[in-house]
Amino acid sequence: MEKWLSLWSIGQDGTLNDFQSIKNAGFAGIEIWAEQYRSREYLDYAKQVGLKIGIHLPFHDLNLATPDSVVYERTFNVLTEWIEILSQYGGQHATFHGGYAWSSEERDETLVRVKKRLLQLDEKAKQHGIDLLLENLIPDKLNYCHHIASNVEEWLELVHFANIKACLDIGHLAVMGNDLEETIGKLGNSLGAVHLSDNDGKADLHLLPGEGNDLANALYGYLTKYQFAGPVVYEINPYKYSLKDITDHLSKVEENV
């Protein structure tokens, strides 16, 4: 199983040397965080040092589930633009958020809309040879908005309906309160990538593995059991850890394998 690094984890001031350190530490690829100031430059750095490339599509101000047709048009255009850029760099996967319903009462009609949009987006992704990966999100505890997808059944339904893949964020899953092994089993062949970070089961803290409830403790065993072959993407809080903290952690893990 390949270990990848989300570039959110390196912050906004990454250098070519940092990309070399990422590669030297044993990461096979990186996931571009589209909202970063220099995400386009980071694509070039990744290519120069020979790291594989995936993307976390942008989601700020871009609600794929919106009832507003102008917002949707904008969202669709920005996402397809990034899908095209990714394919130019030989990228393989695009992780994305399903957006949110404006209120929990609107959940059902919003899901109908989202399904249609998943097909539209996937058509574009397929044209460019990219796999779309829908990520599981933390539910809005007030039930004011409804995030898509923030329960496992809804997530599986959307992934199967559009015949796309899932990005399993194990930190989000812990806050959702679902069991990791059971969820990996349910996802089966639909699992395309894993987002890895640790937390206390209450908040999405993006800690290094072992610094929270040790959510990733049995992860690799489960992934092997269910024959998962995709990337495991470390998504670590850049405001708490340096790149060196992350690469030091990885060398310790690799030593123990």
Ligand SMILES: [Zn+2]
């Ligand atoms: Zn995400």
